[in-house]
Amino acid sequence: MSGPDFPFLFPFQSSPAAALADMTRIDRDALAGFRALAGRMDGNGPRYTSYPTADRFHADFPEAAYLAALDDCAAAAPAPLSLYLHIPFCDNICYYCGCNKIITRDHGRSSQYVDYLVREMALVARRLGASGAGTKRAVMQSHWGGGTPTFLDPSEMQRVMAALDKHFKLLPEGEHAIEIDPRTVDDARMVLLRNLGFNRISLGVQDFHPEVQQAIHRVQPFAQTRDAIFAARRLGFRSVSMDLIYGLPHQTTDRFQETLDRVLMLMPNRISVYSYAHLPHIFKPQRRIDTAALPAPAEKLDILVSTIERLTAEGYVYIGMDHFALPDDDLALAQRDGRLQRNFQGYATHAGYDQLGFGVSSIGSVAGRYVQNARTLDDYYAALDANRLPVSRGFEMSADDHLRKTVIGELMCNGTLDIPQIEARFDIDFADTFRTELNDLDTLATDGLLHRHPTHITITPLGRLLVRRIAMVFDRYLREAEPVPLRYSRVV
Missing domain, CATH: 1.10.10.920 (Arc Repressor Mutant, subunit A)
Structure with a gap:
């Protein structure tokens, strides 16, 4: 018609x-x-x-609204959950980064943070009625992001996972991911991550060219990335994801093709290729980036188009926007089966569940409400010291x-x-x-x-x-x- x-x-x-x-x-x-x-x-x-979108969240969203959402989530049991944990600490600053992060080499700060993270989990689990062994809610998807989650030392990571295991049941068939910095892990740390139950790793690369790495203050030799990926495969991790960024200083189409050459030598299961947004008025570290060294818009477009062409020619499935996956990866299979969804980590295979956010600035999606935690450590700690959930803003969907x-x-x-x-x-x-x-x-x-x-x-x-x-x-x-x-x- x-x-x-x-x-x-x-x-x-x-x-x-x-x-x-x-x-x-x-x-x-x-x-x-x-x-x-x-x-x-x-x-x-x-x-x-x-x-x-998150810019619609508002501060007129009290703790009581989150508690009501948790009550509704409890009533929906035994539906599985999704969890996000935010670890904000980094050893050094990457100039391009717009994440909520804390730059420090003082690991005493992360130990204190873990104490409060454990307390937050206990408060949420108690409200869900999930504190006893027979009432633990199943978790189909979990993700540790940051910052740099591998900033935590082994004992701190074990304490966090012990708290998760106390209150929740992480399903072995689920997807349990952690973002790693290859500069902060060795074989022993990779073994620990696998033993803790992680079955997927995500690692940032951005670009392998030395001049680009120097300009963004993230020097990461190829060998470190290679060794982390080889260790993950040897230890039986189900999926390896790699993040790249285009539009960084000193990048050209030819140089980025050289980065892709190295990426394709490693063949990660998933690749994300993000556009760099230069917003120095919002993200102060970006003020250290030489604006004159950024690629012109036409060059940046060439980098994107050539990257899509190259990755799809090499057999990767274009999932959408900035995501690519090998044809046998869970993400590609979910798309093929019509099960692909979106959550705060991007495209996901298990995004249809209520998502609980733990840690400073983390966002959750619970029973039709979005909830974001306090963005500063002081506010986050003060709320938990008062035995309150550290809600800073949220949104109730119509x-x-x-x-x-x-x-x-x-x-x-x-x-x-x-x-x-x-x-x-x-x-x-x-x-x-x-x-x-x-x-x-x-x-x-x-x-x-x-x-x-x-x-x-x-x-x-x-x-x-x-x-x-x-x-x-x-x-x-x-x-x-x-x-x-x-x-x-x-x-x-």
Whole structure:
């Protein structure tokens, strides 16, 4: 059917699985289209690791709201949980970093932090009714981030894991990950991590070129990264993830290809390629970066496009935005099966569970509420000293938020939206509810980002490269704050 209500329709001739396979195939035509459209981009887009996004969280969210969320989570037992632990400490500062971190070489500070982390876990577990051996909640996904989690010494890591084991049951079939700095681990530490139950590691590289490493104050010889990955494979870790950043000082397309040469020698199961955002007015360490040494926008775009082309040619599956995975990795399998989801760590295989956040600045998603902890150690410690959960801000989702979160998640993760299914689940008329949004989608369809059918919206390979812009169409808060432009969000 075509007509005034559906001016840019394409025939929907394949199954959702076939549509997904087509959408994840990033060919030369899609990359050429992406290059052509890049000059018309106009502004930054959210990553949508949550909806509403974290900038919508507010301080008018008391501890009582979090306690109520935990009560609702307890009532939903025995559904598994997801856990995030934030370890903020680092030995030295990386100039590009925008994470909530504390630079110190005083390991007495981390010992004190572990004391408070254990106390927070006990308070949350008690509220969940999960303090006894027979009532421990199962955990399908856990992630230690930072900062540098491997800043903790072995005894501190054992204390944290002992507290987790006391209050929760980390399922062996689940995904249990830790971010490591290869400069802070040796074989003995890798053995410890495996014995503690971690089955996935994520390690930062950013770039292997010495001049780039010097400019960002992160000198990390290739051998250290290689040894950590080889140890992980020897010890039976299920997956190794590697983080790269493009847009750093002194990077060029050719130099970044040299970094990719070394990455591909190691063949990590997952690769994340993040865009560097130079925001020195927000992140003070970035003031030490020589702005004149940053690649020009055209060069930065070349780095991105050539990286996508190279990794997909080498057999990696383009998961979306900045994520790639080998075809047999759990992330690629989840995408293939339509199980891929988003959480605060990005694309994930087990993101549909309530997520508890522990530690300074950590974010949780519990029973329809987002909760973020205090951002400073002083505030975090003061709350726990008063026997209170260290809540600093949060957000309680409405029915409309749940609807839009689902729509955005389906498009970003699976590349296709089953409109009748959404209508049945949320008891809405999709065309009526999203009349304005559909008009905007038609504008994007004219440039080949998606196909629109009365029963489905399907993202094309080109649209996958600009998926944040498609998601932005359904962001009510962004639309109310300012008109959503009819072109594209900057992803480079």
